Amino acid sequence: MQRTRLLVACSGGVDSVVLAHLCVRTGLNVTLAHCNFHLRGSESNEDERFVRNLAKELGVKVKVKSFKTKKYARQNRGSVQMAARELRYDWFNKLLETKGFDFLLTAHHADDGLETFLINLSRGTGIDGLSGIPVQNGKVIRPLLEFSQKDIWNYAKRNKIPWREDASNADTKYLRNKVRLEIVPKLMELHPAFLENFKRTQLHLKETNSLVQNHIKEIKSILFAEDGDVIKIALEPLKELHPIEAYLYGLFKEYGFTEWDDVKGLLSAMSGKEVISKTHRLLKDREYLILSEHKESANESYAVFDKEGLLQSPIKLKLENVKTAERSGRDTIFLDKKKLNFPLVLRNWQKGDYFYPYGMKGGKKLSKFFKDEKVDVFSKEKQWLLCSNDEIVWVVGRRADERFKVDGSTQNILKITFVA
CATH class of the missing domain: 3.40.50.620 (HUPs)
Incomplete structure (x- = not known):
C-alpha cells in the first residue's frame, strides 16, 4: 500500500x-x-x-x-x-x-x-x-x-x-x-495560564458552534426544497424564525452572501427583487425565495435540422415523421412541416418575444405568458424556444404556437417530443 x-x-x-x-x-x-x-x-x-x-x-x-x-x-x-x-x-x-x-x-x-x-x-x-x-x-x-x-x-x-x-x-x-x-x-x-485558558474557552466556542450548525442543518432540511437545479425556500415559515438576522446568516452564509440587510430586505420585497453574491443569486418570487448558482447567460442558439432522431444538446428533443396527429401538449407537439423553415433554431427567450398560444386566438407577449403561468425568473432565463426563422414554434415544455398546428390541408406531420 x-x-x-x-x-x-x-x-x-x-x-x-x-x-x-x-x-x-x-x-x-x-x-x-x-x-x-x-x-x-x-x-x-x-x-x-x-x-x-x-x-x-x-x-x-x-x-x-x-x-x-x-x-x-x-x-x-x-x-x-x-x-x-x-x-x-x-x-x-x-x-x-x-x-x-x-x-x-x-x-x-x-x-x-x-x-x-x-x-x-x-x-x-x-x-x-x-x-x-x-x-x-x-x-x-x-x-x-x-x-x-x-x-x-x-x-x-x-x-x-x-x-x-x-x-x-x-x-x-x-x-x-x-x-x-x-x-x-x-x-x-x-x-500566567492565559493561553491555556483561552484554548479552553475556544474549545467551548467550537462546541457551541457545532450545536448551532447542527440546528441550521435541521432547519435547512425542513425549509430548503430542491427543485431541479434551484432551491426553493418558503417565505412564511422562514419569517417565523427568530432572531431572523442570525438565521439568515446561518442559512445563507455558505453561498457567499455578505450584504445581510439586502438579504433581509428580500423577505418583504416585491417579486423579482434579488441579491447576488459572487457564486449565487437569491430571488424573491411570490411566496418563495429561490436560490440558484450565479451563471452568466450564454445567449447561444442551436440548429435543428429536418432529420428524424434524437437531438442531444442543448436539450433532448425527439423528432419523428408521423401519419396522424393528436392534440399538442406541454411535452409533445404536432406540426405542419410545410409551415416550417428549416433548420429550426433553439434559443433562450428574449425581452419582446411574443407568440400565438396553441388553442387561443391572437398573440401574447411571452413575458405575460410567463407571468400567467407563474414562471420564476430563473426558469425564464433557462427557457428554450424552438423557432422557425424569427417566429416562435414552441415554448419548449410549456405551449406550442397556433400558427404551425396541423390542419385539414396538412400533408406532412412532424412530431417533436421534449425528453426531460
Whole structure:
C-alpha cells in the first residue's frame, strides 16, 4: 500500500522547520514546499537556500516557487500580505491536484489561534470567527495547533535545530505583528495560564458552534426544497424564525452572501427583487425565495435540422415523421412541416418575444405568458424556444404556437417530443 504523501509548507522559520523535523522523525512521507516571494531582497534568497539545504539534510524532496508578489498585489489592488497568501495557497492547491499529494501540513500553532481570534474580534465577527483555526480544513492539516510557540521554540533549542529569522516579523506596521508583539504580552500578564485558558474557552466556542450548525442543518432540511437545479425556500415559515438576522446568516452564509440587510430586505420585497453574491443569486418570487448558482447567460442558439432522431444538446428533443396527429401538449407537439423553415433554431427567450398560444386566438407577449403561468425568473432565463426563422414554434415544455398546428390541408406531420 502506498504511503500517504504529505506536502509540508516550509518558510524556513522555527515553526515550519520544527514541523518538518517532526514529520521526518515520525517516518512520514513528506515533501517540503517553499515560496520565495522576493519581498526581502537577498534575505528571501537565503531563506530559499536554507530550505533546500534542510531538505537535503532530512533526506526529503523539496519544491520551490518564485513569485512576483508586489506586481501581483498592484494588479489585484490588494495588500502585499493578501497577495502572498493567495499566491501561496493557489500554488499549494495546484500541487495537491496535479502531483498526487494527499494533504498539506502547515505549522500554525496555539499563539496563531489567539492572534486570529483577537484580529477577528477587532473587526467584528460571529461565532465562526471566534471559534478558531480548524485542525483540518479539507486537505489542509495543522498538526501543531495544540502547542504554543514557546513549546516549539523550546523543542528547537533542545534539539539544536537551526532556523531562519524573518526580520519583517518585528515590524508592527502589520496588524498581526502588532497583536503578537504588543497586545498578547499584555494579556499574558493578566494570568500566567492565559493561553491555556483561552484554548479552553475556544474549545467551548467550537462546541457551541457545532450545536448551532447542527440546528441550521435541521432547519435547512425542513425549509430548503430542491427543485431541479434551484432551491426553493418558503417565505412564511422562514419569517417565523427568530432572531431572523442570525438565521439568515446561518442559512445563507455558505453561498457567499455578505450584504445581510439586502438579504433581509428580500423577505418583504416585491417579486423579482434579488441579491447576488459572487457564486449565487437569491430571488424573491411570490411566496418563495429561490436560490440558484450565479451563471452568466450564454445567449447561444442551436440548429435543428429536418432529420428524424434524437437531438442531444442543448436539450433532448425527439423528432419523428408521423401519419396522424393528436392534440399538442406541454411535452409533445404536432406540426405542419410545410409551415416550417428549416433548420429550426433553439434559443433562450428574449425581452419582446411574443407568440400565438396553441388553442387561443391572437398573440401574447411571452413575458405575460410567463407571468400567467407563474414562471420564476430563473426558469425564464433557462427557457428554450424552438423557432422557425424569427417566429416562435414552441415554448419548449410549456405551449406550442397556433400558427404551425396541423390542419385539414396538412400533408406532412412532424412530431417533436421534449425528453426531460
